Amino acid sequence: MDPLLLLLLLHGLLLLPLAALLLYRHSPPFQFLCKVAFFNCWIVALATLLSPVAALRGRSVENMRLLRAALLPLKHLYGIRMRVRDSELLRLPGPFVIVCNHQASLDLMGMVEVIPERCVPIAKRELLYLGTVGWACWLSGIIFIDRCRRDAAIEVIARTASAMRQENLSVWVFPEGTRNPGKSMLPFKRGAFHLAVQAQVPIVPIVISPYWDFFSPEEKRFTSGTCTIRVLPRVETLGLSPKDVPKLTESVRQAMAEALAEMSMSDHRDQDMEQPLLGPGEDRGSPQGQGDTARSRK
Ligand SMILES: CCCCCCCCCCCCCCC(=O)SCCNC(=O)CCNC(=O)[C@H](O)C(C)(C)COP(=O)(O)OP(=O)(O)OC[C@H]1O[C@@H](n2cnc3c(N)ncnc32)[C@H](O)[C@@H]1OP(=O)(O)O
Numbered sequence: 001m002d003p004l005l006l007l008l009l010l011h012g013l014l015l016l017p018l019a020a021l022l023l024y025r026h027s028p029p030f031q032f033l034c035k036v037a038f039f040n041c042w043i044v045a046l047a048t049l050l051s052p053v054a055a056l057r058g059r060s061v062e063n064m065r066l067l068r069a070a071l072l073p074l075k076h077l078y079g080i081r082m083r084v085r086d087s088e089l090l091r092l093p094g095p096f097v098i099v100c101n102h103q104a105s106l107d108l109m110g111m112v113e114v115i116p117e118r119c120v121p122i123a124k125r126e127l128l129y130l131g132t133v134g135w136a137c138w139l140s141g142i143i144f145i146d147r148c149r150r151d152a153a154i155e156v157i158a159r160t161a162s163a164m165r166q167e168n169l170s171v172w173v174f175p176e177g178t179r180n181p182g183k184s185m186l187p188f189k190r191g192a193f194h195l196a197v198q199a200q201v202p203i204v205p206i207v208i209s210p211y212w213d214f215f216s217p218e219e220k221r222f223t224s225g226t227c228t229i230r231v232l233p234r235v236e237t238l239g240l241s242p243k244d245v246p247k248l249t250e251s252v253r254q255a256m257a258e259a260l261a262e263m264s265m266s267d268h269r270d271q272d273m274e275q276p277l278l279g280p281g282e283d284r285g286s287p288q289g290q291g292d293t294a295r296s297r298k
């Protein structure tokens with residue numbers, strides 16, 4: 001090959017990372033894409049690394065510890081400060097059902113912040129087919145439901161209710177049943193509430209504050225920020241029967257909606273942000289940066 005051409009090619013190769021770095025620092029949409037891609041790559045990479053270790057133990061809720069440890073560093077990488085309020089309400093003697101609002105995949109960061117020992121989430125069946133991610137989830141005892149086959153899902157929930165009592169297992173459910181970046185919560189699916197009633201265990205609602213301050217797929221914005229996770233007082237189900245489920249569902253949703261509305265009003269902007277390890281976070285020095293944040297919250 002012509003040495004001059006080779007030299008040019010080498011220069012080009014060296015300039016490419018530099019150009020990407022510059023773009024990352026100065027283009028919020030490019031930064032957003034990189035950060036979302038990194039989030040997914042992190043999950044795939046850690047699932048690939050940890051699945052063989054988890055496989056040594058076999059399918060067990062104990063593997064949730066590995067999964068949790070794999071996801072906990074993400075908040076530091078992204079500069080997301082997690083504040084947990086009333087976490088002592090999660091210290092219960094027996095098993096319980098956690099119900100939590102579901103905004104985006106980022107909820108995993110909030111989930112691992114507070115998920116108690118011996119607690120598994122209920123997930124859509126599709127996650128099982130995500131290669132090593134599905135394998136890691138299965139090995140951690142995550143419960144899969146097919147949302148398109150109600151009877152089969154109800155059957156899984158009935159088996160889970162027995163397991164909860166027999167194995168002292170708590171379960172984490174996103175009762176909206178799908179991700180909802182909207183400002184209020186979707187109507188709740190009733191499976192989590194049937195589960196709690198069948199197992200005769202308490203329900204602990206958890207509300208994760210909106211991500212608007214630092215994460216918006218529409219605006220392609222992903223900066224550092226603060227996320228508040230609030231644990232609400234438990235709701236007992238002892239003595240309740242299936243006929244009580246609709247009312248129970250509504251009352252829990254109401255309590256969570258009120259907490260979410262309250263959390264949406266509080267301003268996180270003036271709080272200490274953690275500097276993201278993945279490079280520039282919120283530009284707190286610039287009035288434009290603050291204006292954008294304020295505008296997006298309206
Ligand atoms: C190393 C790194 C690796 C990291 C890997 C990453 C980790 C990932 C882990 C995290 C996973 C998080 C994943 C989150 C999700 O996947 S969310 C999506 C799945 N979750 C849900 O869907 C929520 C649970 N869904 C339900 O509970 C639904 O109720 C369902 C059972 C599926 C039925 O849904 P549907 O039919 O759409 O609606 P309804 O709820 O309105 O119910 C209709 C009627 O059926 C009655 N019903 C419901 N459940 C039961 C039941 N268990 N027993 C008896 N009857 C039931 C319900 O009462 C309705 O009837 P009525 O109207 O009351 O007469």
Ligand SMILES: CCCCCCCC/C=C\CCCCCCCC(=O)OC[C@@H](O)COP(=O)(O)O
Nearest residue numbers: 040043044104105124129130131133177178179
């Ligand atoms: C051999 C196949 C290889 C496939 C490689 C797959 C790559 C996958 C990349 C990243 C995996 C990240 C998984 C994160 C899971 C986050 C949990 C989540 O948020 O699930 C969404 C679910 O609650 C509701 O789904 P919908 O809103 O109804 O949709």
